[in-house]
Amino acid sequence: MTNLFPRPRRTPEQLRSHRWFGPDDLRSFGHRSRAKQMGYATEDFAGKPVIGILNTWSDLNTCHTHFRDRAQEVKRGVWQAGGFPVELPIMSLSEMFMKPTSMFYRNLVAMEVEETLRCYPLDGAVLMGGCDKTTPALLMGAITMNLPSIYLPAGAMTKGNWRGTTLGSGSDVWKYWDERRAGNLSCDAWAELEDGIARGPGTCMTMGTAATMMSIAEALGMSLPNASSIPAAHAEHARMATRCGRRIVEMVWEDLRPKDILTKQSFENAIIADMALGGSTNAIVHVLAMARRAGAEITLEDFDRLSLTTPLVANLRPSGEYLMEDFHDAGGLCALLERIRGLLFTEALTVTGKSIGENIAGAEVYEEKVIRPLDQPLAGQGGTFVLRGNLCPNGAVIKPAAADPRLQRHTGPALVFDTYAELKQNIDREDLDVTPDTVLVLRNAGPLGGPGMPEWGMLPIPKKLLKQGIRDMVRISDARMSGTSYGTCVLHIAPESAVGGPLALVHTGDLIALDVAGRRLELLVDEDELSTRRAAWTAPPPRYHRGYGRLLLDEITQADEGCDFKFLASAGETPEPDIF
Secondary structure (H helix, E strand, C coil), X not given: XXXXXXXXXXXXHHCCCHHHHCCCCHHHHHHHHHHHHCCCCHHHXXXXXXXXXXXXXXXXXXXXXXXXXXXXXXXXXXXXXCCEEEEEECCCCCCCCCCCCHHHHHXXXXXXXXXXXXXXCCCEEEEEECCCCHHHHHHHHHHHHCCCEXXXXXXXXCCEEECCXXXXXXXXXXXXXXXXXXXXXXXXXXXXXXXXXXXXXXECCCCCHHHHHHHXXXXXXXXXXXXXXXXXXXXXHHHHHHHHHHHHHHHHHXXXXXXXXXXXXXXXXXXXXXXXXXXXXXXXXXXHHHHHXXXXXXXXXXXHHHHXXXXXXXXXXXXXXXXXXXXXXXXXXXXXXXXCHHHCCCCCECCCCCEHHHXXXXXXXCCXXXXXXXXXXXXXCCCCEXXXXXXXXXXXXXXXXXXXXXXXXEEEEEEXXXXXXXXXXXXXCCCCCCCCCCEEEECCCCCCCCCCCCCCCCCCCCHHHHCXXXXXXXXXXXXXXXXXXXXXXXXXXXXXXXXXXXXXXXXXXXXXXXXXXXXXXXXXXXXXXXXXXXXXXCCCCCCCCCHHHHHHHHHECCHHHCCCEHHHHCCCCCCCCCCC
């Protein structure tokens, strides 16, 4: 094996925690005595790596209900390897229950992670996450602080079931809700679906944002091999937690840090994996933010460039047929990456201390229906395309594999909704002036307009069209879309309408042209008319005047820049705390 990381092993005196516990002075006396107050002996912590276990467990985060147990299993591994584990709670980003959106708080958690790692006597960290925005938040904070860190994915829940039909969380919710709105599903059947779609701990079991981001963390090199696909309820997941505990202790002695791992090549590997998986469109915003933290030059163009050369080989919902449990049994991410090895930068370093090429060497695909052969892909190009045009000069995204092929070259009249509340109030009106050719438009749903860029991008099909059998139509917005969603939805339009982007100038009845293959989105209105509209446009008033909401409005960047805070993504390092 090539020695990719040849630094000499650290000594106990070189540990960061030695500054707290090692000196013979009054302050360190206090640190040691307070550790003993908790029942620890000197030999428990003296000269050992102190490992922070950043636990995002919460009674209101359904994806992480097993994390109390997993934290104990991580501790077991840390003790086994000769480290000193300390569990630290981190704000939990519950995709289901947080409003206006968990994305609103992603950067807040990134700040909390960075400052938690900085202010405590920690030498390394195990990052416990999985629910959609938790993964990027943990990694963003860990990248900036740059202590040795390893990411433990929560794992997906096992399959859902209803009357013998396999259910996938999110994707089947949308599907059956449309059937109920169309009058094709009874209240009793809907209640049965509610009982059967989420039957245990873990994240959505489709290739939604949670599974996508867990897979991306592994492809980046920040997780142990195949950690991303293990179902949360499996005993193997507990064993993986213990392995993470053992490995992080070795990483501290090796002084192997996130910025040693996270290069432009590792981010390109992550993008390639995302495209081969048919991952969530949300991944683009998060990868851009993480790359900026790591100092890697990644732009929207990199996603589009790599999508052109990466086949979609994972047959997973919502683009395909199967679920994460099937994907794991088929060989998991290692098998998929080995299948597309020729596209990867195989020399990229990982938390194992080995290259990703070494990690995946010999991995087998056990089920060709789930991980398709290269000559029989689900689609010849990657799962996400980047669009340009006068309606999205800084870019927009679409997931063509989850969209109706007949709509991917389409021109139709706009039906504009200024807010999601307006859309919800009117979408089921029987007299709504809409046809299957209409392009539904939602604005004021971006990073500032939402605020926080909520997952409103899968605009509901009008009820009158559902009754006619219509199940997809072109929908565009400056919002995001759940990774479990599907349909011909153009998302992340940048700049957003709330800052005066072209989406703010669209009128109902304007023709909009979508050409997915040509990567174009155009508003068919002449420039003189657009100039007149632009001169008459006024910005909406700010929604927040204080607190975290005001900070978000003042600092958040646009979707094509990752929606990070400007002052967090800036150059320069924060100094280590003084210990007096």
